[in-house]
Amino acid sequence: MxxxxxxxxxxxxxxxxxxxxxxxxxxxxxxxxxxxxxxxxxxxxxxxxxxxxxxxxxxxxxxxxxxxxxxxxxxxxxxxxxETTVVVVPKDHAVAAVEEVTLDDLADEIVQHPLDDVLEWAERPPGQPAFERPATTADAVELVAAGVGLVVVPQSLARLHHRRDLTYRTVTDAPGSxxxxxxxxxxxxxxxxxxxxxxRGRTVNSSRGRTQAPAERPAKKKPATPGKGGAGRPQQKAAGGRKQGGKAQGGRQAGGKRGKPRKRS
CATH class of the missing domain: 3.40.190.10 (Periplasmic binding protein-like II)
Incomplete structure (x- = not known):
């Protein structure tokens, strides 16, 4: 509006x-x-x-x-x-019997190479090229399900286009995504x-993130100096003539180490 x-x-x-x-x-x-x-x-x-x-x-x-x-x-x-790279194959394919394969293991296979392939091949994709390149990875998976070759993709795309009649195996020397x-x-x-x-996994209190900066806190009060009161005035004498704070008995300044108290006669 x-x-x-x-x-x-x-x-x-x-x-x-x-x-x-x-x-x-x-x-x-x-x-x-x-x-x-x-x-x-x-x-x-x-x-x-x-x-x-x-x-x-x-x-x-x-x-x-x-x-x-x-x-x-x-x-x-x-x-x-x-991402790990995998080859998508029918469940009854020989590749399905092993845990992982190499590119050389696919050399004699027809390997679909879709136009939207996201892998960066140094030279050319593995295997034998199909007669025509499918438009999308989804199309390539459909061809594999129909028994027309295999397709090499990042593992997440194999999962995305999962079919019950297909499986996938890791290709150990293929480029990752x-x-x-x-x-x-x-x-x-x-x-x-x-x-x-x-x-990047920064916590909510991280100093690097914009939203993580802690709220401003009031400045902490400076602790009182020993031997002084709340407003800088000397503390009053306690009962028995002793001052509270840093003075020894009888008004003398305490030394570096405190000795044992004297016994009264």
């Missing part, structure tokens, strides 16, 4: 938009955000791995969980973790700093 000069519209509630690519799991950090910043709504923006850069550049999201690499001349990025928190460097806002503190 738009307002008028007499009745201006209330300002929009502040919020933060976090994009995330398929396979990334922001749930833990979202939960911490909502505990620490209940007055700042956090909106999740699902986006493809290929499209996340444009989303962040255009301002449709404030930060994103992305797969590296990204353009480091424009984005700041904090690597979070590296690095997941990072990225944002436009020139738009490093206070909320971005808050999120950085959360993904």
């Amino acid at each position: 738009t307002g008028t000069e007499e009745n201006p519209a209330p300002p929009a509630a502040p919020g933060f938009r976090l994009a995330y690519v398929p396979g990334a799991t922001p749930a833990k950090w979202v939960r911490i955000w909502r505990e620490r910043l209940p007055d700042v709504p956090l909106e999740l923006v699902p986006v493809s791995a290929a499209g996340v850069s444009d989303i962040l550049r255009g301002g449709a999201a404030d930060a994103g969980l992305v797969r590296l690499p990204v353009d480091r001349t424009f984005f700041s990025a904090i690597p979070l973790y590296t 690095d997941v990072a928190l990225a944002w436009p460097e020139e738009r490093t806002t206070d909320e971005v700093e808050d999120l950085i503190g959360i993904v």
Whole structure:
């Protein structure tokens, strides 16, 4: 609803938009955000791995969980973790009988290479190429289920596209996929700093996080100097002629070490 000069519209509630690519799991950090910043709504923006850069550049999201690499001349990025790479196979495939394989073990297999592949291959993907590249990883998994080859993906994508008739095994020498928190460097806002503190595991009392700075406390009162009263006045003599504080009996200043009290005759 738009307002008028007499009745201006209330300002929009502040919020933060976090994009995330398929396979990334922001749930833990979202939960911490909502505990620490209940007055700042956090909106999740699902986006493809290929499209996340444009989303962040255009301002449709404030930060994103992305797969590296990204353009480091424009984005700041904090690597979070590296995913294990796996090969997705039918449950009755020979690969399913072992715990892990190497790229050489896949050399004679047809390996689907989807157009949205997120792995950075040094030369070319393993195995024999299929007649045509599927458009998406989801399409490639469907082909594997139909008995047409295998597909090598980050483990989170194998889980995302899980099917009961498929399984996956670790590929020990395949490149991993690095997941990072990225944002436009020139738009490093206070909320971005808050999120950085959360993904880095800083506690609520950390001095590095914006929301973690402790409230100012009143200065502590200076302890009273021994031998003086509340306002700097000498303390009154106690019964028996002894002063309270740093004076010895009879008004003499006490020495460095206190001796045993004399016995009275």
